[in-house]
Amino acid sequence: MSVANLCHRLASQVSPRTAAGFAEVQRRLAAPLQVAVAGRIKSGKSTLVNALIGRRVAPTDVGECTRLVTRFQYGTVDRVEVVFTDGTKQVLPFAADGSIPAELGVDIKKVSHLEAYLTNAVLQGMTVIDTPGLGSLDAASVSRTEQLLGAAQDDTGSDNLDDTSRNAVAGAEAVLYVVTQGVRADDQQALAAFTAATASREAGPVNAIAVLNKADTIVAETVEGSGGDIWLAAKLLAEKQASTLKPRVADVLPVIGLIAESAESGGFTSADADVLHQLADLDDDVLETMLISADIFTSWECDVPAGVRLRLLEKLDLYGVRRAVDAIRAEPAITAGALRRVLLDASGLDAVRQRLAIVFAARADGIKAAAALASVTALAHASGDPGERQRVHDAIEVLLAKPEAHQLRLLEALTLVASGAVDMPEDLAEEVLRVGSNADLGAQLGLPGAARPELAAHALERAGWWRSFASFGATPAQSRVAHVVHRAYFLIWQQIRMP
Structure with a gap:
């Protein structure tokens, strides 16, 4: 919303061409x-x-x-x-x-x-x-x-x-x-x-x-x-x-993807489940031989027609057939719907x-806002008007200075470190990426499954460390990133302490 408001405010201060670009940015933000x-x-x-x-x-x-x-x-x-x-x-x-x-x-x-x-x-x-x-x-x-x-x-x-x-x-x-x-x-x-x-x-x-x-x-x-x-x-x-x-x-x-598509898009039918039940009734040695390769699976003599087996293979491949047969043998009365869920689980989807x-979804607004700011900046630079570029630059700096813009600054810091634009020691770069790339608090802190008191203590300790690093020993570029990471840890600490 803050980026959309920035585009709206600046529209009257830039050329019609740039304003048209800002309008498109606003449309994309709402999509x-x-x-x-x-x-x-x-x-x-x-x-x-x-x-x-x-x-x-x-x-x-x-x-x-x-x-x-x-x-x-x-x-x-x-x-x-x-x-x-x-x-x-x-x-x-x-x-x-x-x-x-x-x-x-x-x-x-x-x-x-x-x-x-x-x-x-x-x-x-x-x-x-x-x-x-x-x-x-x-x-x-x-x-x-x-x-x-x-x-x-x-x-x-x-x-x-x-x-x-x-x-x-x-x-x-x-x-x-x-x-x-x-x-x-x-x-x-x-x-x-x-x-x-x-x-x-x-x-x-x-x-x-x-x-x-x-x-x-x-x-x-x-x-x-x-x-x-x-x-x-x-x-x-x-x-x-x-x-x-x-x-x-x-x-x-x-x-x-093939199994996921078949299980999710309706490609896997009750008729397919019936065929799999027939295959599950085959002798172990016969089925194992058939599952050696696609050619053997479709050409082996058995009661299931070769064309039916081929269509099944096109939906599940040999791995899916094996997983489905194993599920049927473990639970002979399994329904077609339950078998579809087994296949979906097997697909990793x-x-x-x-x-x-x-x-993506948990950070959609931040990702879109960061992309929008990049677009706004590019539009201003494309205008060819130094005054217009400066007005847009100043407006963005004011926006990023606001506390509510922390997520944007974190995304910016993450991009700077990930792209190598800001050189950081490997262990610190890893920490920036971890804090900025996860929505789960434990994952952000590198302590998955830890108790809340431990998470809170670690967040506060790292907040203090990054604040010291920003002030003593960091280059100007590193210091800008460090201040953002310090605030990220402090906000995590506050979030953990909330009842």
Whole structure:
């Protein structure tokens, strides 16, 4: 609200072009948090989007729609809008199966992106942006991604914004980055390049998390310490990837997008459950042999038709089939609904959603406000008027000096440390990232599960330490960060002591 008020107050003191940009910033502040799902080609981004939304709406097969950026947002009427590069739009209905039509019936070269509106409760608090794969050989797909996330036309249809202004106000405010077990050395650079397009901001652990998708494809024996357990291997590999992508992301979580999509979007049916019950009745030796590979699973002679097994495999893969059969054998009377919940648990989607809630949803207002300030600053610099730039700069400094702006200052400090703009000793940088990246008090203090008196004492001790560091021994840049961290600890201490 304070940033929106700042834009409103400054509108009459800047040029019409800058004022138009401020109006777009205000519109974005009032809208849900925009989360872009990014990653390399064939990493399973669209499948994960479907799982998060709870509907198989994003195309997952290779086709013209997978080469386009698609924004999924809440609407009172389900529809798809094709937005062309000239700003015009064409409304299309969803396909009969509820998904975006495989063929749009338009010249894709003239399409900027798609806007999909869904009467979906999930989207009331978060707009999900599905993007073409980074590293794609299709230059046009990459260009569309950059155009929407870095230079999108404003959704108001206004012609008052030039390209530079659009650059300043466009882009996702948070990133869900999808990786697979074959992480390449330049994934960190790819993530940086992606987030650099979002209003020239650097991503940090406050607005970026990653998921290790297709966790079921990991060969557990190749991961030391897994004991042959696939899910444990996935967790260990995710931890390793988290250290590689640090400090770009808050965390890396394992997930099986295919199972999550099937369980959440209605793809898993009672008929599928019946087939799994039939498979559970097979002899152990037969079933174990069938589960060695997909080819054997679909070609082995048994009472379940090969075509039925193939469709089941397309929904659950071998790992999901095994988990479901194990659940049935443990509880033969298990219902289709309970079996769906078992599969959902096995997919890891709940952990991803919880992390999204902690990292994104709980801090949505702060993330959006920080992004808005970056946009306001960029708009003022793009004006070419030194006086205008100074007025905006002074107004922002006054805003940040207010006690209620602490969350903004903490996000700013976090970004400065995460991006390396402010050089801090490694242990102190780790502490800044921990305090600024978590919503849970125990996690913020590095003492998960500790009693409140211990948390309060530690918060007060660290508040005093950072205040001393800010005054004695810190560089000017470090001191600015240290003062923010000191106040963060002091506010945590106050919060813990509240009855």
